[in-house]
Amino acid sequence: MKASIGQAVQLKTGGPDMIIHSATLGLANYYNCQWFINGELYSESFPIFALIPLEGEFVEDNFLESKEFDNHH
Numbered sequence: 795m796k797a798s799i800g801q802a803v804q805l806k807t808g809g810p811d812m813i814i815h816s817a818t819l820g821l822a823n824y825y826n827c828q829w830f831i832n833g834e835l836y837s838e839s840f841p842i843f844a845l846i847p848l849e850g851e852f853v854e855d856n857f858l859e860s861k862e863f864d865n866h867h
Contacts, residue, residue: 795842795852797825802848805840811848 797803801814803825810829815837818824823842828835842852 795823795854797842797845797852801850803827803845804848805844806846
């Protein structure tokens with residue numbers, strides 16, 4: 795699965811709403827998330843399996859490839 799930059803997420807265990815800022819370089823399916831608590835910005839990297847999207851869904855890795863394939867046949 796893949797998340798989108800700017801997607802709102804939360805840890806499966808709860809916690810603050812976070813925004814996916816970027817993919818973590820060198821770690822597959824880890825995302826850098828940012829959030830505010832009392833006006834202070836926090837940032838941490840989390841594996842996608844620890845996150846839930848607050849709106850929409852995560853995209854399957856081969857979602858776009860399979861759609862492109864289907865459109866050409």
